[in-house]
Amino acid sequence: MTTPSTEFTADAAAALPGPAWMQQRRADALARFEARALPTEAEEVWRYSRIDELDLSAYRPVVAREAPTGLPAAVTAVADAAGPRSGLLVMRDGRLSHAELRDDLSAKGVVLGSLLQAAPDEGAEVLGAVAGAPDAFVELATAFLGEAAFVRVPSKVELDAPLVVVHWLDTDGGAVFPRTLVQVGESSQAGVIEVAASDDVAGLAAPVVELDVGDAANLAYLGLQQLGSRVWQVAYQASRVGRDASLRSFTAALGGGYARLRTDSRLAGQGGSTQLMAAFFGAGDQMHDFRTLQDHDAPRTTSDLLFKGAVRDRARSVYSGLIRIRHGAHGSNAFQTNRNLVLSEGAHADSVPNLEIEENDVRCSHASTVGPIDEEQRYYLESRGVPPAAADRLIVGGFFGDILDRAPAPGVRARLRQAVNDRLESD
């Protein structure tokens, strides 16, 4: 594995490959990053986080020009777990390592590859178009962007199996900036499964995912976060949902040490809808930190959010979400539900739902719960002769069951159920 030896400097950024526009973007982003301080827990969007514990100097950007080639068995296992697929793209330490796409889809104009190779010229317009640069980590991610995974499904193409993107972290002590850009053209249908995983390394990952769902298009996105326990993640997922389009996004987070995901979904076209779901389960000293924004920016748009998580041992979780109905987004519906199970006395979950509504003719609701396993449910099952440990396993499995059943890739559901079970029963 590469030993990183560089710091977050302009020279390091300049050593990264790419056309002139990319070099300029990196330099500009780095300048803005250096001009703004790292966030602190004093800021509302970082409240309850562990950001004050981050020591950036403990990590070095991975600047090797070439990604390791070949697919480690662990990567293959991760990719195969997703089931039948239309194509596979493997990025290692933010660099293209492997790409395959079914021939019939290539012929239809589907793209699965590196942005800088597949669309070197128009890349300038695609990169950052949905995400913008909401915080210092997104600036840093652009400043040290190696290559971006690029998925394009042209108009009026329907995929019958998902495209799989694997981001694999190899380097101990490395800071990596995986970027994924997904464009689904007008009236198309696609599924994307993205897996973030790592060797047992200490590392920092600041992934940025941009989902652009064209008018009347339909995207099902499944993100599986199974990073090692010594990896810090500060992730940002931004989506733009067009007119009469539909996004279904599901995140399953089991890994990471401190793992944050900010999810912003902007309903930019009339009649669009977004469904945001997440299932997370932290153990040991893990912390899962979710911030969400359901941003209604067009009339008659719908958003439906369901985040469910559990914490055990000393693990912590945060859910903080905002529904924003902008002026003009009349006739919109927005729902937000966060439910948390606290399975150990030393574990803790925070839940902070919020609404910001600038229109009258809207329907919004939010609900959140934090609590231990329901004593009545356990007593009921025990009264049937079910031992307490089995009762807890049933109840926790049932708690996650309804959300896991909604994971867009049916082949992944059973594995997620098993993963939840393993997490519950591990020592």
Added chain:
Amino acid sequence: MTPAREAGGDRGAPAREAGGDRGAPAREAGGDRGAPAREAGADQGSVLSVVGLRAGVPEREILEGIDLELRSGEVHAVMGPNGSGKSTLAHVLMGRPGIRVTAGGVSLDGIDLLALPTWKRAQAGLFLLPQYPTEVPGVSLDDALGEALTAAGRDRAEVPELVAAEASRIGFDPRFLDRPLNVDLSGGEKKRNETVQLGVLGPRFAVLDEVDSGLDIDALRAVARRIEAATTESNLGVLAITHYTRLLHVLRADAVHVLVRGSIVASGGPELAEELEQTGYAPYGVDERGT
């Protein structure tokens, strides 16, 4: 003598005499119910014994000394007005968290039930059909019964077939069987669901807590008939806790006990239930509000 009585007699305490002690005639055992009683010797019969039981919540005592003895195949009704302690009695037997026993004991064939956690009481042969069955989101009937059977050393692979057979016996629509436990079920469907579980688990004693509340007459009849059948088919002993007598029109009681303010104030035969239907609880010093 019927085999059921012989079974009781084998233990040196004939069922008839047990009933007679309370001034209630024992049922004409299995034969009266139109189904042959289990062969004596195959099942020696069991005894659920409640002695001097005092219990309540930490703030106050609710049960002020309950004595009951229930044998296999018998149906005892415990009737009482609201607030008399009926549900507390049901749940103290099953070991609900939050109910504290201050004196007395409960045993099943000599096993001290109060010393056991709830799940072991169930494994010892006790079943509670609660007034308000708890919803357990995401947990299927098959999975719950599978765990219960596994813990009992039975084969969980039997569950689907047993469940299907029990559902069919009580006219429970199979499509409800796939729903999470008690979620999106009507009152009657919940009680049928509970009765399916009772049939699959095959307990020695069932405590029915207001089984007649919240269900229509068809469901009540189906549930009561199934439990009645179990008293002969599997020699089930039943403690039917109820406010009203309508349950007892299908599930016929061998003995009736009147529970008022935490104490059993009268015991008798089925005629006592009929009296209560006429007079209400007023003769026991209870007004219409149940106080």
